[in-house]
Amino acid sequence: MERNLRTLPALHQECLHHVSPTHRRTNPTRVSGSRNRDHLNISVLDARYNLLATLESWSEIVVEQLGVTAPARSVPQLARFLTQHLPWLAAQPPAADFAGEVESLVAELRSTIDPDPHALQTLIRQCVVDNCAGTISASPRNTGASKSRSIACSAGHSWEMHEWLTLRQLMEQQRKGVPA
Numbered sequence: 402m403e404r405n406l407r408t409l410p411a412l413h414q415e416c417l418h419h420v421s422p423t424h425r426r427t428n429p430t431r432v433s434g435s436r437n438r439d440h441l442n443i444s445v446l447d448a449r450y451n452l453l454a455t456l457e458s459w460s461e462i463v464v465e466q467l468g469v470t471a472p473a474r475s476v477p478q479l480a481r482f483l484t485q486h487l488p489w490l491a492a493q494p495p496a497a498d499f500a501g502e503v504e505s506l507v508a509e510l511r512s513t514i515d516p517d518p519h520a521l522q523t524l525i526r527q528c529v530v531d532n533c534a535g536t537i538s539a540s541p542r543n544t545g546a547s548k549s550r551s552i553a554c555s556a557g558h559s560w561e562m563h564e565w566l567t568l569r570q571l572m573e574q575q576r577k578g579v580p581a
Contacts, residue, residue, distance in 0.1 A: 402491070405503045406484045410477040412510035413452055419445045419514055443552065445513045450569070452476060452506050459483055459499055463490065528554035529571040537572065 420442055456479035463486045464471045472482035483490065490499055528535040535556030552568065553559040560568050 402500050402503060403484055403487055405507045406480050406487070408507055409452060409456070409480045409503070409510070412507065412514065413449060413476040415514050416445050416449055416510055442513070446569075448506075448509045448513045451509065453479070455502055455506060456480060456483065459490070459502075526572040527575065528556060528558055529568065529575055530554070530556075530558050533558060537568070 453474075453476055456476060457474065460472060460479050460482055463469065463483070467486065467489065469486075472478040490496060493499075526537050527533075528537055533554060533556050535554035535558065537552060537554045552561075552564075
């Protein structure tokens, strides 16, 4: 468990190199970088978000139960904080849940850094459109003759890449039970 917690900040940092394909960032013939936003690796953004949210959640439990000062809202600080309080966490009833979540985070981050090219598309959330039973895919796809990229649900709703942050907020609200 300690090894996994100590590994998380480096994996979190390494993921930054995989948010946008290198050939798009360094192409010297491009005059404007305005279209680079259409080439985001959503699974990397999702993994980084999941990591921060999970570490924050477990840190809040430690802060509430032990009455200690909360760490800064950064992956290195949160991981260090949880490592310092690992003996206490390991003695608690949800220790196995904590260990499983941290192990899953390490696996998720590693898979975004070195993805399996033969892996199936990952489905991430139920569609945010009211009464839609579709699932939103984390893998953007090319659409139309212009080859623009979009995110779509299995029922056919779609969003352009520049709408990802708004869509992400809607999915998080839905996860928390807040109506869209």
